[in-house]
Amino acid sequence: MKYRVKDLSLNESGKKKIEWAMDHMPVLAKIREEYEKEKPFEGMNIGACLHVTPETAALMITLKAAGAHVRLSASNPLSTKDDVAASLVKDYGIEVFAVHGDSADEYYENIKNVLEIEPVVTLDDGGDLTAYLHSKLPELARKVWGGTEETTTGVIRFRAMEKDGVLQYPIIAVNDSKTKYLFDNRYGTGQSTIDGILRATNLLIAGSIFVVAGYGWCGRGLAMRAKGMGARVVVTEVDPVRALEAVMDGFEVMPMEKAAEIGDFFVTVTGDKNVIDLSHIEKMKDGAILANSGHFDVEINVAGLRKMAVSIEDVRPNVKKYTLPDGKRIYLLAEGRLVNLASAEGHPPTVMDMSFSNQARAVKYIKENRNRLEKKVYTLPDEIDREIASLKLHSMEIEIDKLTEEQKYYLTSWEEGTH
Numbered sequence: 001m002k003y004r005v006k007d008l009s010l011n012e013s014g015k016k017k018i019e020w021a022m023d024h025m026p027v028l029a030k031i032r033e034e035y036e037k038e039k040p041f042e043g044m045n046i047g048a049c050l051h052v053t054p055e056t057a058a059l060m061i062t063l064k065a066a067g068a069h070v071r072l073s074a075s076n077p078l079s080t081k082d083d084v085a086a087s088l089v090k091d092y093g094i095e096v097f098a099v100h101g102d103s104a105d106e107y108y109e110n111i112k113n114v115l116e117i118e119p120v121v122t123l124d125d126g127g128d129l130t131a132y133l134h135s136k137l138p139e140l141a142r143k144v145w146g147g148t149e150e151t152t153t154g155v156i157r158f159r160a161m162e163k164d165g166v167l168q169y170p171i172i173a174v175n176d177s178k179t180k181y182l183f184d185n186r187y188g189t190g191q192s193t194i195d196g197i198l199r200a201t202n203l204l205i206a207g208s209i210f211v212v213a214g215y216g217w218c219g220r221g222l223a224m225r226a227k228g229m230g231a232r233v234v235v236t237e238v239d240p241v242r243a244l245e246a247v248m249d250g251f252e253v254m255p256m257e258k259a260a261e262i263g264d265f266f267v268t269v270t271g272d273k274n275v276i277d278l279s280h281i282e283k284m285k286d287g288a289i290l291a292n293s294g295h296f297d298v299e300i301n302v303a304g305l306r307k308m309a310v311s312i313e314d315v316r317p318n319v320k321k322y323t324l325p326d327g328k329r330i331y332l333l334a335e336g337r338l339v340n341l342a343s344a345e346g347h348p349p350t351v352m353d354m355s356f357s358n359q360a361r362a363v364k365y366i367k368e369n370r371n372r373l374e375k376k377v378y379t380l381p382d383e384i385d386r387e388i389a390s391l392k393l394h395s396m397e398i399e400i401d402k403l404t405e406e407q408k409y410y411l412t413s414w415e416e417g418t419h
């Protein structure tokens with residue numbers, strides 16, 4: 001067994017966290033039960049680059065139970081839980097390459113180690129493993145059956161690769177399944193981002209002006225939760241349809257340039273660069289708090305802020321104070337990296353249950369359809385969404401109605417109209 005974790009003796013607390021997560025992931029447990037019996041991934045090597053959390057551990061354990069040989073590296077150096085990594089190695093025999101706080105070089109060395117097993121399926125969150133494989137190991141990329149992508153940012157990268165004609169194997173955009181983005185992106189990001197901000201700052205959201213940059217599914221969830229906690233929520237957007245939705249959902253909408261002048265909290269969830277730039281920071285109030293919940297740490301111009309500051313000081317865990325030449329203080333949370341994973345525990349297992357059930361189904365889908373799939377980005381069929389939603393409802397002991405034969409016929413016919 002090969003691995004690189006901080007300290008194997010941390011495994012006890014990691015194991016408890018993994019067990020807690022698995023206890024709250026009933027859909028994945030059902031799939032694991034099925035895979036344990038049928039061993040659909042027997043003999044398959046699977047390489048994953050995901051946040052090393054208890055929820056990811058549950059997915060890795062599922063893939064191993066299905067017969068796969070799995071190697072895992074972290075998709076963000078600050079989201080790695082070292083005790084979980086230790087337990088995966090020591091208690092579950094899964095090879096992990098991840099240490100909390102790894103440098104960029106170590107991060108890519110971990111990915112390199114994962115790719116050593118020559119995976120036939122890759123699992124990615126943000127696209128770094130897949131992009132590395134394409135650019136550094138093109139021969140190996142050509143042998144891969146297919147890959148999955150967990151997040152919006154990664155899907156955007158892979159669609160760009162498809163458009164440029166450089167994608168070497170099919171990608172399943174797990175992010176684009178309804179049972180993923182409607183729940184994980186909305187309720188997961190909504191709750192875990194607030195959680196990260198609260199753990200870092202211990203400040204009151206009620207009565208504050210809370211600026212959400214981006215009104216995708218993550219932004220929607222975050223705006224909704226901030227409003228629920230009593231904030232005056234301001235949304236900034238570039239897409240007119242989304243901006244209009246935000247207005248009609250009851251939020252104030254304005255350009256960042258204006259929002260910068262009034263906000264107490266600023267959170268970026270756009271997937272794009274320099275959404276909070278120096279020109280905005282210059283306009284902010286003393287004490288403004290900046291955080292990012294988008295995948296990469298590019299949404300806030302942190303490098304520029306660092307240059308602009310006359311002093312930088314750690315004031316609390318995950319809170320850095322930047323003092324500007326005029327004496328104004330700007331607080332940056334979690335270095336502008338994913339605040340929900342760096343300063344809290346990421347999305348709860350209850351919601352990752354559906355995301356990672358989609359991942360488990362996506363790997364099976366790749367295996368079963370590998371001779372048919374082209375070098376394109378695909379979404380999973382609707383029936384998988386329906387299966388996962390049904391299993392989740394069942395686990396919550398919620399029943400729903402069934403169409404009668406008459407209703408089924410009505411929905412597939414055209415003759416009957418105005419009576």
Ligand code: ADE
Binds near residue numbers: 349
């Ligand atoms: N992304 C967001 N939250 C996560 C979690 N808890 N585990 C893995 N990936 C995540």
